Amino acid sequence: MALSFIKKVFTFGKPAEEPVPEAVERELEPRSRGEDLPIAEDPVLAEEMETAGGPAADVVQDAEEERDDAEPAILPAPDQLSDMGVVPLSLLEAEAEAEEDTPPTLPGVPPTGGGTRSAETDRQTIDGEDRPAAALPDSVDATQDIAASFPPPVGGMPGRVGGEAADLDISVETPLPSPASMESAPAVEPILPKGFATGPKVAEPEPIAPQPKLSWFQRLRNGLARTSSQLTGQIAALFTKRKLDDETLQDLEDLLIQADLGVETALRVTDTLASERYGKDVTGEDVSRIMASEIAKVLKPVAKPLQLDLSHKPHVILVVGVNGTGKTTTIGKLAAKLSGAGLKVMLAAGDTFRAAAIEQLKIWAERTNSEFIGTKLGADAAGLAYDAFEQAKAKKCDVLIVDTAGRLQNKAELMAELEKIVRVLGKLDPDAPHTVLQTLDATTGQNALSQVEIFRNVAGVNGLIMTKLDGTARGGILVAISAKHKLPVYFIGIGESVDDLEPFEAEDFAHAIAGLGQ
Numbered sequence: 001m002a003l004s005f006i007k008k009v010f011t012f013g014k015p016a017e018e019p020v021p022e023a024v025e026r027e028l029e030p031r032s033r034g035e036d037l038p039i040a041e042d043p044v045l046a047e048e049m050e051t052a053g054g055p056a057a058d059v060v061q062d063a064e065e066e067r068d069d070a071e072p073a074i075l076p077a078p079d080q081l082s083d084m085g086v087v088p089l090s091l092l093e094a095e096a097e098a099e100e101d102t103p104p105t106l107p108g109v110p111p112t113g114g115g116t117r118s119a120e121t122d123r124q125t126i127d128g129e130d131r132p133a134a135a136l137p138d139s140v141d142a143t144q145d146i147a148a149s150f151p152p153p154v155g156g157m158p159g160r161v162g163g164e165a166a167d168l169d170i171s172v173e174t175p176l177p178s179p180a181s182m183e184s185a186p187a188v189e190p191i192l193p194k195g196f197a198t199g200p201k202v203a204e205p206e207p208i209a210p211q212p213k214l215s216w217f218q219r220l221r222n223g224l225a226r227t228s229s230q231l232t233g234q235i236a237a238l239f240t241k242r243k244l245d246d247e248t249l250q251d252l253e254d255l256l257i258q259a260d261l262g263v264e265t266a267l268r269v270t271d272t273l274a275s276e277r278y279g280k281d282v283t284g285e286d287v288s289r290i291m292a293s294e295i296a297k298v299l300k301p302v303a304k305p306l307q308l309d310l311s312h313k314p315h316v317i318l319v320v321g322v323n324g325t326g327k328t329t330t331i332g333k334l335a336a337k338l339s340g341a342g343l344k345v346m347l348a349a350g351d352t353f354r355a356a357a358i359e360q361l362k363i364w365a366e367r368t369n370s371e372f373i374g375t376k377l378g379a380d381a382a383g384l385a386y387d388a389f390e391q392a393k394a395k396k397c398d399v400l401i402v403d404t405a406g407r408l409q410n411k412a413e414l415m416a417e418l419e420k421i422v423r424v425l426g427k428l429d430p431d432a433p434h435t436v437l438q439t440l441d442a443t444t445g446q447n448a449l450s451q452v453e454i455f456r457n458v459a460g461v462n463g464l465i466m467t468k469l470d471g472t473a474r475g476g477i478l479v480a481i482s483a484k485h486k487l488p489v490y491f492i493g494i495g496e497s498v499d500d501l502e503p504f505e506a507e508d509f510a511h512a513i514a515g516l517g518q
Ligand SMILES: Nc1nc2c(ncn2[C@@H]2O[C@H](COP(=O)(O)OP(=O)(O)OP(=O)(O)O)[C@@H](O)[C@H]2O)c(=O)[nH]1
Pocket: 321, 322, 323, 324, 325, 326, 327, 328, 329, 330, 351, 354, 357, 404, 405, 406, 407, 439, 467, 468, 469, 470, 492, 493, 494, 495, 496, 500
């Protein structure tokens, strides 16, 4: 590197006018920036450089001109040169050649080719921390020996460097790690610049231990826990250290009616209790057992299986009810049971009023491997029901389940639309729809009684499914509805998932609502 400068100071008989080779000029540039010159053997020059941090370009030029004008120097013998602290040119040339052969060493980058990389040369110190050096670039262009004198960008990102060489593009192609090596490489914590800190580590969640599978009765009891605890809590409070008399019987009757069980069932319980225990001490548990027994008697006649007449091909089930009572969800759960049993099911999105309902039913159809038929939002629901029936016949489906838009029982226009759907289905088969199911939301309490009344008259409801018995304190309404309407209750729902619908069992329900075991 220093050779050209020395050549000019010690001309060694070469003509002073000889043009400076381009490479030599480029090598001179760092000096003009005041960088250390690697020669300081000439005491005069060394002093100049020491005081000025290296000669300025003009000083160098002046020195050159002075020497050009001067007589050729009488050179000392080579051995004398070394005595004077001057290295002979032959030796310098040899050194320079060796230097040219040696590839430039980038800060933080081990030398390329030829040399052997050692663990030591592959390391660099950043912020006092010893770290592996940046990855060795495969291709480095001619600008690199200059650019490389600047520290590599943090993180080893290829790109432009800052400082004086900011206008130099470094085409360093850092090879990307292969996906396989990324997978196998252990996660490396990023090293943040000073003044930054990583946030507190989020603790890994404890693995959730698998829950033991509950029986349907346990789940029913859990679902009805609010209803039963409210009921039994009030009964226990009523019968604490009290004999059974007219007053306690009246209080019990009021309590049972308030719990939505209905007047009829409340009277059954108080009559039975009076006949068995009048004038005696009675505990809350005594009352609960009698209550469970009387409720079961009311429910047994309505707890029936949904009968499918598969000679119809398809057996048509129309599902009706007030908005949000769980029609679409219940259809999905029923479809899962039927198709799981090997029946061919078609679901018809007759709720043309709510876009989400159409999509919801379609998803249920996909999940349950059922056929699906839908139409656009706002289309005639009766027309869709007719098309669905025809298609289900053509496809030899066992069961066709038709969803309908939710409607309040007091909206005459919407109830008339429902009548039309029933009429249209009857054109293809006078017995269709073969089952008209009404979904009832247990949380609505007493209002469910009038819902059944009106839907029964308009759409010929001939079976019920009560949903949302989970988490409500009003589960007693099912008893009141059963006592009043005596319509079959086929299934009950205690949750939103596919497994949360089960056939209605009178004894189980009666025990669960009374807070007793099975
Ligand atoms: N907790 C609980 N939620 C239920 C049950 N059945 C249905 N749901 C939820 O009740 C909400 C309404 O259910 P849908 O099936 O959309 O009711 P829908 O009668 O079709 O509603 P509309 O189309 O508006 O008339 C949904 O969030 C269901 O997940 C159940 O048994 N328990």
